[in-house]
Amino acid sequence: MDALGIATILTTMSIVLALILWLPISLRTRIRRTELYLSGEPQSGFTVRVTEISWAVRRVFERIYEILIGHVQTGIFNDWFALSLPYLLILLLLLVIVVTVRGGV
Amino acid sequence: MEPLIEFLKLIFTALVYPGLAFLTILGLVSQWYRRKLIARLQNRVGPKYVGPAGILQPFADIYKLLFVKELVTGAYTPARLILYLVILGIVALSASTALLPLTPLYIRAEYDVLVFIYLTFYASIAMSLIGLGSVSPYPGFGGVRYATMLLVFEPVIAISLISMVKVLAPNTLSLADALSNPGILRAQQPLQWIFHVATIILAAISFSIALLSKTMLKPFDIPEAETEIAGGYLAELSGPALGLSILLHEVEISLYVFLFANLLIPIPPILPAPLSIVMSLIKYFIVLTILVLVAYSMGRLKLDQALRALIKVPLLLSIISLALSFTI
Numbered sequence: 001m002d003a004l005g006i007a008t009i010l011t012t013m014s015i016v017l018a019l020i021l022w023l024p025i026s027l028r029t030r031i032r033r034t035e036l037y038l039s040g041e042p043q044s045g046f047t048v049r050v051t052e053i054s055w056a057v058r059r060v061f062e063r064i065y066e067i068l069i070g071h072v073q074t075g076i077f078n079d080w081f082a083l084s085l086p087y088l089l090i091l092l093l094l095l096v097i098v099v100t101v102r103g104g105v
Numbered sequence: 106m107e108p109l110i111e112f113l114k115l116i117f118t119a120l121v122y123p124g125l126a127f128l129t130i131l132g133l134v135s136q137w138y139r140r141k142l143i144a145r146l147q148n149r150v151g152p153k154y155v156g157p158a159g160i161l162q163p164f165a166d167i168y169k170l171l172f173v174k175e176l177v178t179g180a181y182t183p184a185r186l187i188l189y190l191v192i193l194g195i196v197a198l199s200a201s202t203a204l205l206p207l208t209p210l211y212i213r214a215e216y217d218v219l220v221f222i223y224l225t226f227y228a229s230i231a232m233s234l235i236g237l238g239s240v241s242p243y244p245g246f247g248g249v250r251y252a253t254m255l256l257v258f259e260p261v262i263a264i265s266l267i268s269m270v271k272v273l274a275p276n277t278l279s280l281a282d283a284l285s286n287p288g289i290l291r292a293q294q295p296l297q298w299i300f301h302v303a304t305i306i307l308a309a310i311s312f313s314i315a316l317l318s319k320t321m322l323k324p325f326d327i328p329e330a331e332t333e334i335a336g337g338y339l340a341e342l343s344g345p346a347l348g349l350s351i352l353l354h355e356v357e358i359s360l361y362v363f364l365f366a367n368l369l370i371p372i373p374p375i376l377p378a379p380l381s382i383v384m385s386l387i388k389y390f391i392v393l394t395i396l397v398l399v400a401y402s403m404g405r406l407k408l409d410q411a412l413r414a415l416i417k418v419p420l421l422l423s424i425i426s427l428a429l430s431f432t433i
Binding site for chain 2: 003005006009010013015019022026028029030031032033034036
């Protein structure tokens with residue numbers, strides 16, 4: 001059996017076994033809901049800012065992020081296209097090299 | 106009939122040995138050992154009352170949580186879904202042990218190290234989804250912190266694992282071959298042997314640092330930081346969901362440290378024999394001791410400090426080790 005076959009079998013087995021183990025635990029467990037845990041603060045008026053979830057990555061890659069924001073998020077499609085053109089050309093060049101050297105992909 | 110028997114053997118491997126039951130016992134004994142070791146570092150006694158020297162304390166904790174009938178959770182937390190995710194993470198880790206040559210029933214194929222990386226990734230996804238899916242601020246922060254670190258530590262773990270396996274099983278990239286028949290013993294020239302050892306050492310340094318962050322041990326215990334975010338990703342869980350989340354964490358630590366110990370010290374190789382398994386467990390506890398002593402002599406980093414540290418040292422070292430492993 002190859003690696004892909006093993007991955008398929010083990011994944012299917014994991015999903016099914018997890019379901020079999022989950023059913024009895026889930027059925028016998030009663031769920032009681034309380035207010036959100038906010039260290040005793042009231043829940044009213046609280047919102048989680050989903051947009052802030054990548055702040056650490058942004059802080060580390062700040063310079064790259066600012067360049068991207070400056071060039072990409074201008075609302076103009078051409079800016080995005082101009083930024084991605086060099087990469088597209090590199091990909092095209094790679095494709096031409098692969099096709100020439102190997103005679104096919 | 107033959108395929109059915111093979112399938113039943115696979116289920117036994119995943120659920121009993123070396124899968125779920127074995128990993129659970131190993132994980133909980135390791136938790137006791139880790140807690141005792143940390144307690145000694147901090148001039149405390151550690152677990153003491155349940156079982157001889159408190160060894161049954163982690164078992165008692167998990168037992169108590171698993172059989173609680175009421176799960177108290179946040180107003181918007183999809184508790185049953187989180188329960189399934191956690192169980193899926195544990196079962197996927199257990200299923201990945203079918204690739205380790207601990208019983209005659211193990212599975213091997215070329216490039217199966219990639220299958221191992223893929224299956225163990227379920228646990229990381231489950232960990233970050235516990236936090237993100239709890240729909241509550243503290244678990245949200247924990248989940249985000251874990252998901253952010255995951256972007257760096259998963260590639261590092263994958264790259265350094267592939268480089269170690271490439272050195273130990275150069276032709277097949279099979280985890281079972283790397284563990285049971287390490288190629289480092291067959292190196293012909295002294296120079297080749299030196300290159301092999303250098304690759305293993307570089308990969309081991311990067312792997313161990315990434316492992317500390319994956320398993321949220323100090324100084325990377327940022328997602329659960331109790332004094333800052335009240336337990337982080339676990340804050341809204343209780344009862345079976347909390348018990349199984351703790352179990353997932355312990356199972357992940359024990360599986361990864363077991364694999365790491367046996368790749369780092371490939372002699373004697375793992376074979377499906379009692380003496381060989383005892384030897385591999387001794388290697389496991391030696392490596393666990395070193396990791397815990399190093400980890401718990403440090404304080405917690407901030408998230409951006411941790412990311413910088415992970416990018417600067419382990420990522421770079423793992424890429425160098427990968428390049429070395431493919432050039433020699």
